[in-house]
Amino acid sequence: MKFKTVVIFAALAFVLALSLAPAAADGHCPQEGGTFTIGVDTFLPMDPNTAAHDWTFYAITNINSMLFRIESGQPVGDLAESWDISEDGTIYTWHIRPGMMWHDGNEIFPEGESREVTAHDVVYSIYRQYNDESSIMAADLRNLFVSAEATDDHTVVLTLSGPDAIIYDKARGLTFTAIVAQEAIEHYGDDYGLNPLGSGPFEFVSYSPDEEVVLRANEDYYIDPCLDEVIFRVMPDVPAAMIALEAGDIDWWGSVTPGDDVGRFLDNEDMTVINFGCPVATRLYMSVDKAPFDDVRFRKALSHMKDGEAINAALRGPTHVKGAGTAGPGVAGYVEGLYDEYHSYDPELAMSLLDELGIVDSDGDGWREMDGELLEIPMFAWNSDPAPDYVAAIVDAGAQVGLMIRPEIADPGTNNARRNDGEWGIYLGQGWCGEGGTNALWGRNGWISTLGYVDEEIFNLLDLSAQNLNEEEREGQLQAATTRIAALYFEPAFGFFNIFTVKNNYVKDFFGGEWTLNLVTDDHNVWINEDER
């Protein structure tokens, strides 16, 4: 009898070991459970139509399924298992993953009463975004959109009037089209963003404005999330957030980390610094349709009078990246050597160009005059770090060549209004990452068109590239646009800076956010090593 019991237990143990073996073998969840706390500086309600802030999409992309996700710059399947693109690039046929269910246990779908996410939901979500004039759906996609149709429960056909090469761009295209349930939208109306409902790896639990958003694992997702819970903690004060990160009160700081802290965390063996992979430019814009900025020699003088690289390195610390142009290293359209060719530090050349233009110091007071009057140029910048330091550096560089530059520091809203009004002067600019950003900034109706940045050749090159599916040709067109912008405008560049986030090392299988956040995909399933915490 005793022997029999031993045999039964041994058999049971063997069966149990066999059943556990596959999970251990593929290393799916070395440790299950735990809460992943993410610190962000701002968070808004989670309606994909209106959520304008970057970090809000960290939550949306985990609550809602997306047709596809971007991982290391490439689209990977999510709700769409696969898709086909017609040869001319105008028809996308998306094959929807069967068995994906809406989150249940809520007002819309009580526990166990959910339904499958179908192609009709995808069509509804696309049209909801398209028909809402206040949505932030990118104009390029809106302009090309013809129709979206569900040919059966698991197939969506999206028709465009022309090919869209940036449909997968991290900042444009379909990347932000989250799939929503019509029942939830109709039930909650304008309050949907406060009660988001999706079919993604995590379910919405609660939202406390300016405080936190809580999500819990969706057990019905086609991959079991390793984490039990995800909390987004709003921390508007970055120094305080850095302390919270070190104290382990947040596990990942998902917003931009200041350069000084990046340097500090690079030396911290308990932390990992993660690069967003999309360097952001800092540069100067100016009223190129008004004198003296309308003369390329003046713009050239402004560019050469300052040591942009040294300024950027000093102000950005380890996040500084040398370069110039519409896109940084690693981004489509980047042109190597542009900085040295157009923006190298050469105050002698700057002074000779100003002399050539007749902008000279005729009364010997150390400041140059134009048409007999002191040339005093306002420089507009926003009032948060490190913008005022850039202004100080430019004021100083101007003084070295006899140009009087007057700082005009204001909040971003006032600054934008000045630019919109085409107010005469120099503007400090920052941002515009990626290919979509290049279009929104330099393209037709671009953000700085009010200052006179209107050039048909540049517009055409960018229009062509945005619809060119041949990667090599598109790269050539983007580089041609970049080079033309540099040669035509000489927009004085400082270089780029990388955006870094920082995580505690006990967070595993995490590759970082890229405006959207993929915590559970075919290739990644974030988990917390509680032993290391």
Next chain:
Amino acid sequence: MKKYIIRRLILMIPLVFGVTTLTFALIHLIPGDPVELMMSNARQLTQEEIERIRDKLGLNDPLPLQYVRYLTNLLQGDMGISVRSRSPVSYEIAQRLPDTIILAVSSIMLALVFALPIGILSALKRGTWVDTAAMTFALFGVSIPAFWFGIMLMLIFGLYLDWLPTVGQGKTPIEFTRSLILPSVTLSLILLGLVTRVARSSMLEVLSLDYVRTAHAKGMGARRVNFRHALPNALIPILTIVSGQFATLLGGTVVIEKVFGWPGIGRLAVDAIFARDYLIVTNTVLVFATMVILVNLATDILYTYIDPRIRFQ
């Protein structure tokens, strides 16, 4: 008294209306476009897109029309929709107001618990080392920058000692109380300095009055003179200062809220100003104004209890 309160409440209506109108006008005078300010690194808009969204949100309508729309909705109990978050303004305010009140009340209580005894002791021991130490402490309280003190507390108690959480409000009442300690201590330090100084000077003034001297001359015990006769009269200026500070705190303490990630109405208002979220700004000012008026009214009523000689006509 009842008539007085009703009259004050009726007078509140034109006052609040005036404040709201002025705020609506002023916030629109500041240059800047809310739609452009929504734009972020990942959501980059062209001029065409910005115009489309402005049109849809009614931001291109003439200002008087926007104001009439706002007032009409307000009279129906609808504060409108936030341009930035696209959620109801009333929701945005209601979500944060309790947190602001909790932080304000706890800080005031904390400040009073320490400041009153210190201030009174300082007055009673005037010119001694106790007085000097108390006044140094008060000076420290009023002059130390709140954001620096808050960060220091976080470093010491959150990071190095790991006694208290640096962020978040927790899920249980105990966790919530623990999370309240650092922000309320930081905030109370500023009040503590102020209230200590007022308590001391007010007490000193009362102690020098004739009736106190008479009480001592009659042979009454020092404790009875100081606490039964002097202290109630010294409380009036303290109450005035505390109620004023309380009203200010209800308007939000932006720095503390920001450092500790505390969701308060002050932070909401300041963020809204920078985001040109017009309806949030106008309505938070409306709420501030109402609260200040109500706190002042409550203070006036409290005076009558502390000093029965005070009567309202």
